[in-house]
Amino acid sequence: MKSFFSRLLSSLLYLLSLWPSCLVNAQISTIQSYYPSDPNSPATKYVFAKDGEGQLWAANEKAELFQFNNGEWIGAEIGEELNTAIRAVQFDGSGRLWLGTQFQGIFVRTAGHWVRYHTMNSGISSNNIFNIVFDGMGTTWINHGAFGLSMWNGAEWYSYTSENGAIPEGMITAVASDQMGRFWAGVGSYLIKYIKDDWYWINLDEWYGLEGTLISNLRWLDGQLFICTNKGLFIQDDEGQLTWPSLDMGEILVTDVVLSANQSYCFAEAGYGLHFMEGESLTSIFGNSSNQVPHFVLGMEITDDGTIWLSDGMGGIKAAFPTLTTQREAAIHRISFFPNPSNGRFDLNDNVCLTNGHFELWIYDAFGRLMAFRSNVTEVDLGFLPSARYRVMIRSPKQQKVWIGDVLIQH
Secondary structure, three states: OOOHHHHHHHHHHHHHOOOOEEEEEEEEEEEEEEOOOOOOOOOOOEEEEEOOOOOEEEEEOOOOEEEEEOOEEEEOOOOOOOOOOEEEEEEOOOOOEEEEEOOOOEEEEEOOEEEEEOOOOOOOOOOOOOEEEEOOOOOEEEEOHHHOEEEEOOOOEEEEOOOOOOOOOOOEEEEEEOOOOOEEEEEOOEEEEEEOOEEEEEEHHHHHOOOOOOEEEEEEEOOEEEEEEOOEEEEEOOOOOEEOOOHHHOOOOEEEEEEOOOOOEEEEEOOOEEEEEEOOEEEEEEOOOOOOOOOOOOEEEEOOOOOEEEEOOOOOEEEEEEEEEEEEEOOEEEEEEOOOOOOOEEEOOOOOOOOOOOEEEEEEOOOOOEEEEEEEEOEEEOOOOOOEEEEEEEEEOOOOEEEEEEEEEOO
């Protein structure tokens, strides 16, 4: 027999599922697929960069470089010497094109020809390159993954590793910089920052009471640092304050993020598709064969015309043309679950989310720490939790609906 709380919860959720909420509704009006590389031997991942004229370039692990021009991807000359995977492509402030490779160091196109920099003729600490970024002060940063960082200030090379105490031990998975000369890198759960010859560390696990956080990507967009992780998307503002806008979505792996034309941001969730967020408004596009939005977006870039370019992980590049309109939809509901039974038990049934199937549930404490996660459930027992107030997020994967509320557990 269901408790009073169970009946109350089911009724509230059913009624609230009928209530509209104002959201930004993102629709992909057109998806265009491109396969620049040989379709019989496709590349797995493309990395993107825009030149000074806003033209998009892409490179892949097959040592291929392409430029998008007049509606098609055109192969660009890279020279016979480069024969290993290209992991990074960037343009510096002088318009020179930089390519970071897996084993051959850096190739820079200067005055129409390529110059190679490696450990034997430059100060880089490894020929294994994962990322290249430039700040607004003329500094070049090179990410070598497990082998630390190299920095060129225009006159000298510097090396930063865990051995010299500059950065934590581990794999550097992401880097970013801004126009003021600040630099960030992700090492496991650590977000590290360089400014004026000093290093600062923030451990996201300790900050939010998490465990096993891994930073997957970093982007400096519109005066904010966007931090992609396997726990969701974090944002650090210009004053250093951290927020967690994807908290209510649970632990999701975010691979990349871009700022769209209307100042909303679009981020990719591995295994799902795309999410568009503006303020507290969220709409999601689940990737499938009908809409051609890829499930696993490995990289993103946005061009001046608002086109979002995706490395689809299947050997291709997809150009998504989003149409953002504001309309009313039932998608996210904020509710309070009161009164509560002393045992903290409640049931979910098919009527709750207007779907046939089970649900996912996350429980967070007042500090945003994940206390419990349950998947594929219709009934959840919260009696093991100490007496306190908790934030509950219930997600219906089939209907792509989310319910958020507070539960007060009293023993």
